[in-house]
Amino acid sequence: MSKTLFEKIWEKHLVKSIPDGPDVIYIDKHFIHEVTSPQAFSGIEKRGQQIFRPLKTVATADHNVPTINQHLPIVEELSRLQVQKLVDNCKKHQIELYGLGHPFQGIVHVIGPELGITQPGMTIVCGDSHTSTHGAFGSIAFGIGTSEVEMVFASQCILQNKPKVMRINVEGELNKGVVSKDIILYIISKISASGATGYFVEYAGSAIRALSMEARMTICNMSIEMGARGGMIAPDETTFEYMKNRLFAPKDDAWDEKLEEWKKLYSDEDAVFDKEITIKAEEIEPMITYGTNPGLGITINANVPTVESIADEGERKNLIKALEYMGLTAGQSLKGMPVQNVFIGSCTNSRIEDLRLVASVIKGRKKNENVNVMIVPGSQQVAAQLSAEGLDVIFTDAGFKIRQAGCSACLGMNEDKVPAGEYCISTSNRNFEGRQGAGSRTLLASPLTAAAAAITGVITDVRELVN
Amino acid sequence: MKPLKNIQSTFIPLTEENIDTDQIIPARFLKSTSREGFGKNLFRDWRYFNNNEAQPKADFILNKPEYKGSILVAGKNFGCGSSREHAAWSLLDYGFNVVVSSFFADIFKNNALNNGVLPVQVSDKFLQKIFALENGSTLSVDLEKQTITIDATGEQEKFDINNYKKTCLLNGYDDIDYLLSIKQDIINFEKTLA
Numbered sequence: 001m002s003k004t005l006f007e008k009i010w011e012k013h014l015v016k017s018i019p020d021g022p023d024v025i026y027i028d029k030h031f032i033h034e035v036t037s038p039q040a041f042s043g044i045e046k047r048g049q050q051i052f053r054p055l056k057t058v059a060t061a062d063h064n065v066p067t068i069n070q071h072l073p074i075v076e077e078l079s080r081l082q083v084q085k086l087v088d089n090c091k092k093h094q095i096e097l098y099g100l101g102h103p104f105q106g107i108v109h110v111i112g113p114e115l116g117i118t119q120p121g122m123t124i125v126c127g128d129s130h131t132s133t134h135g136a137f138g139s140i141a142f143g144i145g146t147s148e149v150e151m152v153f154a155s156q157c158i159l160q161n162k163p164k165v166m167r168i169n170v171e172g173e174l175n176k177g178v179v180s181k182d183i184i185l186y187i188i189s190k191i192s193a194s195g196a197t198g199y200f201v202e203y204a205g206s207a208i209r210a211l212s213m214e215a216r217m218t219i220c221n222m223s224i225e226m227g228a229r230g231g232m233i234a235p236d237e238t239t240f241e242y243m244k245n246r247l248f249a250p251k252d253d254a255w256d257e258k259l260e261e262w263k264k265l266y267s268d269e270d271a272v273f274d275k276e277i278t279i280k281a282e283e284i285e286p287m288i289t290y291g292t293n294p295g296l297g298i299t300i301n302a303n304v305p306t307v308e309s310i311a312d313e314g315e316r317k318n319l320i321k322a323l324e325y326m327g328l329t330a331g332q333s334l335k336g337m338p339v340q341n342v343f344i345g346s347c348t349n350s351r352i353e354d355l356r357l358v359a360s361v362i363k364g365r366k367k368n369e370n371v372n373v374m375i376v377p378g379s380q381q382v383a384a385q386l387s388a389e390g391l392d393v394i395f396t397d398a399g400f401k402i403r404q405a406g407c408s409a410c411l412g413m414n415e416d417k418v419p420a421g422e423y424c425i426s427t428s429n430r431n432f433e434g435r436q437g438a439g440s441r442t443l444l445a446s447p448l449t450a451a452a453a454a455i456t457g458v459i460t461d462v463r464e465l466v467n
Numbered sequence: 468m469k470p471l472k473n474i475q476s477t478f479i480p481l482t483e484e485n486i487d488t489d490q491i492i493p494a495r496f497l498k499s500t501s502r503e504g505f506g507k508n509l510f511r512d513w514r515y516f517n518n519n520e521a522q523p524k525a526d527f528i529l530n531k532p533e534y535k536g537s538i539l540v541a542g543k544n545f546g547c548g549s550s551r552e553h554a555a556w557s558l559l560d561y562g563f564n565v566v567v568s569s570f571f572a573d574i575f576k577n578n579a580l581n582n583g584v585l586p587v588q589v590s591d592k593f594l595q596k597i598f599a600l601e602n603g604s605t606l607s608v609d610l611e612k613q614t615i616t617i618d619a620t621g622e623q624e625k626f627d628i629n630n631y632k633k634t635c636l637l638n639g640y641d642d643i644d645y646l647l648s649i650k651q652d653i654i655n656f657e658k659t660l661a
Contacts, residue, residue: 015656016649021631024649026656036551038500047643052650064498078498085500129550129574143574145552147581147642155646155653161629163573193485194544197573227547229573293485293547314484314542321483411549413494432489432548434512 002268005234006165006200009140009265013123015157022159028122030057030152031108032095034064034086035413036127040149041089051093053156058117059090059097062107063128066415067376067403070100079414106379106405109133109347113217114381116246120235120262125152130347130429132223135232136216137239138265140200142230163229164198164274167267169205172281177463179357180215181349181427181446183207184222185287185297187279193295197227199275202267207281208233213242214353221348222429225294234266286462288334289431289444291322296431298334300449300461306331325433326441327421334443334459341424342373342454343436344447345403346410349427350378352385354447359391361451361466367399368457374416375400376408400454412437425453468583470639474565475607475618477536479528480598486541487548488575492557494549505553506560538606540567540597545586546575555582565608567615569594580632581642587615593624610636 003011015024032040037059044051051057064079074080083100090097098104104111109130112118118134124141125131127149134141144158151158170183188195201223208216216233223231240259243249250258267273285299296319298304304323307330310316323330344350344358355377367373375395377383383405386392395402409416410428412435418424420439427450431442443459452462496508514529516522523530539558545568546554555578558566564584569591571579579586587608589597596617597606607616610633616623628636635641646653 012660015653018631021629024646024653026653026660035497039502039552042501043643047647049647052653063494082498082500127550127552129548131550143550145550145555145574145578145581147552147578151643151646154643155650156657157646157653159642159646193547194570194572197544197547197570224548224574227544227572293487318484411489411494413497430487430489430548432487434493435489438493438495438512438518 002271004165004267004271004273005138005202005232005265006140009121009123010162012121018159022161024157025123025160026157027125027152028056029117029124031112031124031126031131032057032059032149033108033126033128034061034082036146037149038082038085038089039146040153041093043150044153047154049154051095051153054094056156057095057152058112059086059095059099060105060108060111061086061099062405063407063411064414065100065406067406067408070404076415103380106381107347107350107407109217109221110350110378110382113137113213114246114379116243116249119243119249119258120239121265125158129224130221132228132230133217133221133347135220135223135230136213137243138232138235138262140230140232143224163200165202166196166199166228166275166277167202167204167273169276169278170203170207170281171205171278172207174207174281175285177286177448178284179446179448180211180218182284182287184219185289185294185444186284188222188226188294189287189297190279191226191277193225193293194227196223199228201228201231203231203233205278209236212353213238214351217351218348222294225429235262286446286449288449288459290326290328290334291319292325292431292433294429294431294444296322297444300335300459303331303333304328335461337459338423338457339371339425339443339453339459340422341418342371342450343409343418343424343426343428344450345374345376345378345408346428347378347407348429349447350376350382352382354427355382355386355391357447358451359394361448361462362398362455363394365398365455367454370457371454373400373454374403374409376403377405379405398454409436411435412440418442425450425459468639468641471564471583471585471610471636473607473609474537475605476538477603478538478540478567478597478606479534479536481528481539481541482598484542485544485547488546488551488554489548491546491554492551497551497553502556503560505557506562509557509561533602537562538565538567538608539563540594543568543570543591545571546579547572550574550578552578552582555579555584559584567594567597567606580636583636583639585610585636587626589615589624589626596622
C-alpha cells in the first residue's frame with residue numbers, strides 16, 4: 001500500500017497501539033534544555049526510576065543564558081540556578097551536555113543538525129515547540145511538554161495520537177529577494193495561525209527541493225506557528241551532502257548502509273494526504289507581520305488590512321486588538337515606518353547561511369543611528385564560522401552588536417529584551433504580545449528584510465536597497 | 468495526578484481568540500525548577516500594569532472579584548504557541564480544572580490532560596451561548612458521560628476524549644505509569660530497530 005513519508009517513519013517506530021487511545025512511539029533522539037527539563041528530572045527521581053536510555057538524550061543550555069560574558073557566572077540568580085540544575089542533572093544521570101563554555105553549545109535546534117545528531121528517518125522530540133525544525137532532514141520531530149520529557153526519560157517512548165497528514169507544495173521559482181522565511185510567513189498568512197492544527201505537514205514541490213538545508217530548517221521550524229505538530233521534507237541529495245562528514249553522522253560502511261535506507265524516505269507517488277495545498281512560488285514576495293500572531297502577515301508593499309475587509313466577527317475583533325497593541329492603524333502601509341530594534345537570531349534564522357544573507361545586504365554600509373541591532377549566532381560553531389569567513393568584521397564595521405550563542409531576544413526570558421512600546425524587526429518566529437519583553441512590538445521578517453531595516457532605520461523593501 | 472470526575476462550577480469567560488502560551492505565562496516566569504507556584508503569574512501581563520501587582524488592570528476579568536470559578540471558558544485556538552507545560556501548571560495552580568473552548572492547540576491539549584486539567588472542546592455555537600450567560604451561571608462537566616451542560620437551561624453538548632485518557636483522568640493515572648508497565652515490550656521492540 002502507498003504510504004506518506006510520515007506514515008513510513010511513524011509505523012517503523014510504533015511499539016504498540018492502545019485501543020481507543022494513543023500510539024506508543026519509540027524515540028530515537030531526545031534533546032533537552034534547561035527550562036523544560038528540571039521538573040522531568042525531579043519527576044523521574046520521585047518515582048525512584050532511572051533514565052532508561054541516557055545515551056539517546058543530548059542537552060544544551062540556550063533559552064535562559066546571557067549572550068554576553070558567558071565565561072562569567074550568570075548574574076541573575078534564578079537563571080544561574082536553572083542552568084546549574086541542568087549541569088547537575090546531566091552529571092547525575094550521565095547525559096551528554098553541551099553547556100555554556102562547550103564548543104558545541106548553542107540553540108538546541110541549531111546544534112542537533114550541525115553536529116549530525118539529527119538524521120533522516122528518526123523520531124526526535126524536545127521540550128520545545130520548534131523541534132519541528134529537525135523535520136527538514138526527513139524525520140518526525142515535534143515539541144513536547146515536560147510530562148512527555150519525563151515519559152521519554154522513563155521509557156524512551158511517548159504516547160501520541162497519530163496526527164493527520166497535510167502536504168504543502170510550493171512549485172516554481174522564487175522571486176529575487178525572496179527567501180525561505182518569506183515562504184513560510186506567506187503560507188501561515190494564507191492558512192492562519194491554527195490552519196494546520198491536528199496535522200503533520202510535509203513540504204514538497206520544486207521550490208522546496210531547490211532550497212538549502214538551512215533554508216529548509218527555517219520552513220520546518222515555523223510549522224508550529226500554523227498549529228501543525230511538525231513539518232518535514234523528504235531527504236534528497238541536498239540533505240545527504242549536508243550530512244556527510246558531520247561529526248555524529250555515520251561513517252564509511254555505516255554511511256553507505258544508512259544512505260540506502262534514507263533514499264527510501266519519500267511519500268509514495270499515489271500516497272493519500274488528508275489535505276493538500278499548492279502554492280505558486282512566483283506569488284510570494286518579501287513578507288512582514290503586523291499583528292500579534294504569525295498568521296497576521298502581509299507582503300512588504302501591501303497595506304495592513306482594513307477592519308471592513310474582514311468578514312468573520314471574531315477575526316475582526318482580533319485585528320482591532322492586535323493593531324491596538326502594535327500601535328498601528330488599519331489600512332496603513334508599513335513601509336517607511338521607523339523601527340528602534342533589529343534582532344537577527346533564534347532557531348528560525350541564526351545559521352551561517354542566514355548571517356551570510358545579512359552580510360550581503362550590509363557589506364560596506366553602516367547601521368542607522370536610531371536602531372539598536374543585535375545579531376546572535378545560533379551556536380558556538382556558527383560563531384566560529386562567522387569569524388572564519390570574516391563576516392564578523394562586516395557586522396562590527398556596520399555597528400552591529402555580535403552576541404554569543406543562545407535564544408536571546410526571541411522569547412523575553414533571558415537578559416536580552418526589547419523595551420516596552422518599541423518596535424523590533426525580528427528574524428525569530430513569534431510576534432505574540434510581550435514575546436520579546438513586556439510591551440515589546442515584534443514584526444517578523446526574513447534576514448534580508450531585517451538587514452535592510454538595520455541600514456535604513458525604517459521598514460524597507462530590501463529589493464529597493466540592494467540590487 | 469488527582470482524579471477528575473464531575474465538576475459543577477461558575478466560570479470565567481475570556482472571549483479572546485488565539486490566546487497563546489506567552490499570555491498564559493510569560494517566559495520570564497519559567498525560571499523555576501519546580502511545578503508549583505505558577506498561578507500567581509497566570510495571565511500576568513493582562514492582569515497588571517508595568518508588571519506590578521500593586522497596579523491591577525481593573526477591567527481584566529481575573530481582577531473582577533465577582534467572577535469566580537474553576538472553569539475557564541476561552542475563545543478558539545486556546546493555548547497556541549510554545550510547548551511550555553508551565554501553561555497547564557499555572558492554570559491548575561490558579562484553580563482551574565477545566566478549560567472550555569471551541570478549538571485547542573495540540574501541545575497545550577496534551578499538556579493539560581497530563582496534568583489533570585480537562586480541555587472540553589465545544590461547538591462555536593455552544594461557546595457563544597456560554598459567553599452570553601449571566602455571570603454567576605454554572606456549568607456542569609461530566610467526564611464519565613462526556614457532557615457539558617448549561618445548568619440554567621439544561622442545554623448540553625457531548626465532547627470527545629479517547630477512552631484511554633478518560634480512564635487515566637477518572638482514576639488519576641498518568642502515562643508514565645502505563646509506559647513503565649510495558650517496559651518489556653519496549654525492550655523487545657528495540658531489538659527490531661537495530
